[in-house]
Amino acid sequence: MALITLNEILPAARKGRYAVPSFNVVTLDMVDAVIRVAQNLRSPIILVLAERHIGKVNPWLISGAVLKGVERVDIPVAFHLDHATSLESVRMGIDLGCTSIMIDGSHLSFEDNIELTHEVTTYAHSKRVSVEAELGAIGGIEGEIAGGEDSGLYTDPEMARVFVRRTGVDALAVAIGTVHGLYRSKPRLKFDLLEEIAQKTDACLVLHGGSGLANLDIQRLIAGGITKINVFTEMSIRSVERIQRNLSQHKMPVGITDALDGVTEELCAVTSDLISICGSAGQTQ
Numbered sequence: 001m002a003l004i005t006l007n008e009i010l011p012a013a014r015k016g017r018y019a020v021p022s023f024n025v026v027t028l029d030m031v032d033a034v035i036r037v038a039q040n041l042r043s044p045i046i047l048v049l050a051e052r053h054i055g056k057v058n059p060w061l062i063s064g065a066v067l068k069g070v071e072r073v074d075i076p077v078a079f080h081l082d083h084a085t086s087l088e089s090v091r092m093g094i095d096l097g098c099t100s101i102m103i104d105g106s107h108l109s110f111e112d113n114i115e116l117t118h119e120v121t122t123y124a125h126s127k128r129v130s131v132e133a134e135l136g137a138i139g140g141i142e143g144e145i146a147g148g149e150d151s152g153l154y155t156d157p158e159m160a161r162v163f164v165r166r167t168g169v170d171a172l173a174v175a176i177g178t179v180h181g182l183y184r185s186k187p188r189l190k191f192d193l194l195e196e197i198a199q200k201t202d203a204c205l206v207l208h209g210g211s212g213l214a215n216l217d218i219q220r221l222i223a224g225g226i227t228k229i230n231v232f233t234e235m236s237i238r239s240v241e242r243i244q245r246n247l248s249q250h251k252m253p254v255g256i257t258d259a260l261d262g263v264t265e266e267l268c269a270v271t272s273d274l275i276s277i278c279g280s281a282g283q284t285q
Contacts, residue, residue, distance in 0.1 A: 001070055001071075001073055001074045001075065001076070001077065002070070003066075003067070003070055003077055003078060003079050003097070003099045004076050004077065004078055004099060005078060005099045005100055005128070005129065005130040005170075006046075006078055006080070006099075006100045006130040006132065006170050006171050006204065006228070007130045007170050008076065008078075009044050009046070009076050009078050010170075010171060010204035010227045010228060011204065011227075012044075012283070013044075013204070013227040013228070013280070013283075014204055014225070014227045016283060017222065017223065017279070018222060018278055018279035018280050018283060019207075019218075019221075019222045019226055019227055019228060019229045019278040019279065019280065020044050020045065020046055020078075020227060020228050020229075020278065020280055021043070021045055021046070021229055021231065021271070021274045021275055021278045021280060022045075022046035022048055022080065022206075022228050022229060022230045022231065023045065023046070023047060023048060023231055023232070023235065023271065023274075024048045024049070024050055024053070024082065024230070024231070024232035024235070025047050025048065025049065025062060025066075026049075026053050026056070026057045026062070027057075028061070028062075028065050029239075029260070029263055029264050029267060030235060030267055031047065031062065031065040031066055031069055032065075032069065032264065033264050033267035033268045033271055034047060034267070034271050035047075035069045035070070035073055035077070036268065037268050037271040037272050037275065038073070038075055038077070038271065038275065039073040039074075039075055041272065041275050041280075041281040041282070042075060042281065042282050042283070042284045043075065043275045043278075043280040043281050043282070043283060043284060044075060044076040044077070044078075044280060044283060044284055045075070045076075045077055045078075045275075045280075046077070046078045046079075046080050046100070046228065047066050047077060047078070047079050047080065048080045048081075048082045048230065048232075049062050049063070049079075049080070049081055049082065049093075049096070049098070050081075050082040050083055050232075051081065051082065051083050051084050051085060051089050051093075052083060054092075059092075059096055060096065063079070063096040063097050063098075066079050066097070067079075067097050074284075075284045076284060078099050078100050078130075079096075079097060079098050079099050079100065080098060080099070080100040080101070080102065080132075081093030081096070081098045081100070081101045081102065082102045082230070083102055083104040084101055084102060084103050084104065084120075085103075085104055085105075087116075087119060087120055087123060090103060090120050090123065090124060091123075094124065094127050094129055098129065099129055099130065100129060100130045100131070100132065101120065101124050101129055101130070101131055101132070102131075102132040102133065102134070102173065103116060103117050103120040103121075103131060103132075103133055104133070104134050105117055105133065105134070106134040106135065106136065106175075110159060110163075113133070113135070113163070114163060114166050114167055117131070117133045117163075117167040117169060118166065118167045118168065121133075121167050121168045121169055122168075125168070130170040130171070131168075131169045131170050131171070132169065132170065132171035132172065132173060132206055132228075133163070133167060133169045133171075133172055133173065134172070134173040134174075134175075134208075135155045135156075135159060135160055135163050135172060135173075135174065135175070136153050136154050136155035136156070136174060136175025136176075153175060154175050154176060154177070154190060154193060155172075155174040155175045155176065155193070155197055157193070157196040157197045157199070157200040157201075158200065160172060160174070160197050160200055160201050160203075161200040161201050164201045164202070164203045169203055170203065170204065171203055171204040171205070171206050171227075171228065172197075172201065172203040172204070172205055172206060173205075173206040173207075173208050174194065174197055174205055174206070174207070176189060176190045176191075176193050176194050176197075176207075176221075177189040177190050178207060178208060178209030178213070189213075189217055189221070191220060191221070191224055194221065194224040194225055194226070195224045195225065197225070198224060198225030204227040204228065205225045205226050205227060205228075206226070206227070206228040206229075206230070207221055207226045207228065207229045207230065208230045209230070215277050218277050218278070219277065219279075222278065222279065229274070229278055231270070231274055234270050234274075235267055235270050235271075238266040238267070238269070238270055239263050239266055239267060241266075242262050242263050242266045243259055243260065243263065246258060246259050246260070246261055246262065247259060
């Protein structure tokens with residue numbers, strides 16, 4: 001099945017009151033596990049390559065695995081470049097085959113964020129690629145598991161309405177108390193703020209920092225309007241923990257296949273759990 005855009009995957013989630021799970025992938029095992037489980041559970045999915053990871057992994061290798069992987073399934077799959085910081089990065093993502101781009105101007109002033117996002121949206125839409133942006137500031141650093149504290153810079157509902165209208169973005173990542181990476185304290189999620197944002201704008205709303213949240217909180221966030229939930233930390237931690245257990249059970253030197261034994265199964269378990277929590281299983285005919 002050909003890759004699709006966020007515009008072809010998120011509106012149905014909003015209407016059906018579920019969220020599409022979005023997985024950052026940095027290894028071929030990750031790509032394989034997510035696609036395989038999603039196919040078995042009949043769930044739409046989003047495979048994500050973060051700009052921050054380019055240089056640590058070969059983006060063309062990941063892209064090739066994604067593009068080849070979707071050929072053997074018949075579920076909706078989007079390929080997304082996350083936290084791009086410039087139009088140049090956006091162009092690279094589209095060259096890689098991404099059908100969706102997140103431009104992150106959250107570190108800029110409101111007007112500068114609008115200007116950058118509008119420029120990216122105009123270009124991406126001309127290539128039939130959907131665009132996600134961020135308003136407010138989500139704590140921690142994308143792609144890093146160290147985590148952080150809630151930034152305290154929440155998304156203002158009225159500013160979100162203006163931002164979406166002036167930029168034409170398809171999806172909006174909102175700051176409502178989540179963080180990238182591990183939570184250093186109990187998250188203080190602002191459910192009422194989310195509902196107000198959802199009332200003010202027609203853009204599909206996105207949650208960054210899904211790892212570590214309680215299942216009931218995730219379900220409440222979905223009910224409040226979240227249509228896409230990003231996860232990386234849980235997959236990364238579970239993989240490394242499995243490798244550490246494998247190393248502890250063998251005398252050195254250890255072969256690479258022995259070190260990686262069972263990692264794919266861990267990734268499959270995380271994928272299955274998130275699909276279940278998001279309510280996306282069975283949403284694909």
